[in-house]
Each structure stands twice: as C-alpha cells, then as structure tokens.
Amino acid sequence: MEYVEIARAESERGELVLRERRPEGAPTSLELRANGVFVMDTVEVSTERALASAALELVEDPRAVVVGGLGLGYTMHEVLADQRVEKCAVVEIEEALVGWMRDGTIPHGPALLADQRVVVVVADIAHALAEARPATYDLVLLDVDNGPGYLVHEANAALYAPPFLTAARAALRPGGALVIWSADEAPELAAALTETFGDAEARPLEVLLQEREEHYWLYVARVRG
Incomplete structure (x- = not known):
C-alpha cells in the first residue's frame, strides 16, 4: 500500500492531513487524519450516509x-439528496478542510x-x-466525532x-430534532439530552461495512410542537 500526502495544515487544534491511498491493483482513495488519528476516508462512507438518511426520516419537514462537521462531505451529500431540504448549513471548524x-x-x-x-x-x-x-x-446533525467516547479533540467533550x-x-x-452519531452506547449523553429536552431516545442502527455488519447508535432528542 502506497500513501501520498495531498495536503497538510496546522491549526491550534493540531495537524490535519489529507492523503491518497494507492493500493496495488485497486482504485485510489482519500483518507483524512487529525493529529495522526484516522478520521474518515472515501472507501467506506456508509456510516455518514446512514446518519443523514436516518435523521431525515425523523423530521416531517x-x-x-445544520450539519456539525464537514468531513469529506458525505453527510452533507446525503442531506442534499432529500428534496425537502431547502437549506443545508455546514459548520466546520477547520478552515483548511473547507478550502x-x-x-x-x-x-x-x-x-x-x-x-x-x-x-x-x-x-x-x-x-x-x-x-x-x-x-x-x-x-441538527452532530457528526464531529464518533460520539462522546471517541473524541477527535478533547475540547469536543463540551458538545455532549x-x-x-x-x-x-x-x-x-x-x-x-437533534441527532448525534455515536459508535457505542453513551448513557451519559442520553441523560444530558433528557435533562435538556425532557426526553430522548437511543436508536440502534446497523450499517453494512465491506460485507460486515456494524452496530452504531443515534441519540435523538426532539422539540415537541
């Protein structure tokens, strides 16, 4: 496997690197890393799409x-595929990634x-x-981490x-509705959502990743109306 760095940026949060993976005999792909930690790639985007599609089903209109976290754009892409959406605001803290x-x-x-x-x-x-x-x-879709147990930056703990x-x-x-993606169950997040919204629910979500089933969670809180 060959890796070629495409872009690199430094901010007060550390280092952001975009690199291209060139596996022998297979298509190239992009990979995003923050401070050396894998964030996401363009090979497997099922989780980002599942977050958006499942969340959109929860709201009638x-x-x-608003999407918290740009990533490589796949959550936003799925949101825009829904013709009911008239505006999609994406909030991303890393200016280099937007560039x-x-x-x-x-x-x-x-x-x-x-x-x-x-x-x-x-x-x-x-x-x-x-x-x-x-x-x-x-x-509101929060997609900046894989949940409170897997923070990209420690400061993100405040988001939960x-x-x-x-x-x-x-x-x-x-x-x-507010929908937050989590790789694992997060009872403290559920308690914080219940405290703030009055009620909340954890929805299990199965995603097929390269022919294997993975189990994730959506934490949902609604504003009753």
Whole structure:
C-alpha cells in the first residue's frame, strides 16, 4: 500500500492531513487524519450516509438542516439528496478542510458546494448554534466525532453536555430534532439530552461495512410542537 500526502495544515487544534491511498491493483482513495488519528476516508462512507438518511426520516419537514462537521462531505451529500431540504448549513471548524473542498483538492468538493442550498460556515459548532436565531432549524446533525467516547479533540467533550445541548434546542423549531452519531452506547449523553429536552431516545442502527455488519447508535432528542 502506497500513501501520498495531498495536503497538510496546522491549526491550534493540531495537524490535519489529507492523503491518497494507492493500493496495488485497486482504485485510489482519500483518507483524512487529525493529529495522526484516522478520521474518515472515501472507501467506506456508509456510516455518514446512514446518519443523514436516518435523521431525515425523523423530521416531517426538514426544510433547514445544520450539519456539525464537514468531513469529506458525505453527510452533507446525503442531506442534499432529500428534496425537502431547502437549506443545508455546514459548520466546520477547520478552515483548511473547507478550502480543500472548495478548490478541488478533495475532487468531489466543488460539485457538492455548487448546490445553492449549501452554506458553509467556518466556526466552532458550539459558537455557531449559540449565536443562531431561535427556531432557525428543523434538524441538527452532530457528526464531529464518533460520539462522546471517541473524541477527535478533547475540547469536543463540551458538545455532549447540557450547555451546548441547550443551544441546539433553542436553535430548533417545534417538531425539530437533534441527532448525534455515536459508535457505542453513551448513557451519559442520553441523560444530558433528557435533562435538556425532557426526553430522548437511543436508536440502534446497523450499517453494512465491506460485507460486515456494524452496530452504531443515534441519540435523538426532539422539540415537541
């Protein structure tokens, strides 16, 4: 397996690297790493798509959606595939990653961002939702980690605590939902969501990854309306 670095950036959170995997006799793929830790790649994107499609099924009229975390764009891509969506705001803290998506360093990026429903905001999702007008969104998808047990950055722990969850609730319209992806069960997150929203549920989700079944969780909290 050959790895070729495509792009590298430094920020106050550390190092972000985009590299190309060139397996012998197989198509090339992109891989994103943060501080040396694998984040995602373009080989297996079922989890990102499953998060978006399952979340969209939970809201009757998801006209305005906010996605916390750009990644390689596959969660956003699945959101945009739903014709009910009129606006998809993507909040990404790493400016370099947004740049790679815009300038074609990530080859599928320019086509995704050309969709007029997309608005990309370079910011911390916690700050973005705290500053959002009340009742702005129908759906908030949090896709910055694999849940509270697998943080990309330690500071992300705050995204699973009541202060952030309260800001997310305020940004949602009646009937809206906050959906958080988690690789494992997260009872403390469930308790924090229940404290903030009044009720919450953990939904098991099976995803087929390269012919093997993997079990994940969606943590869902709704604004009753």
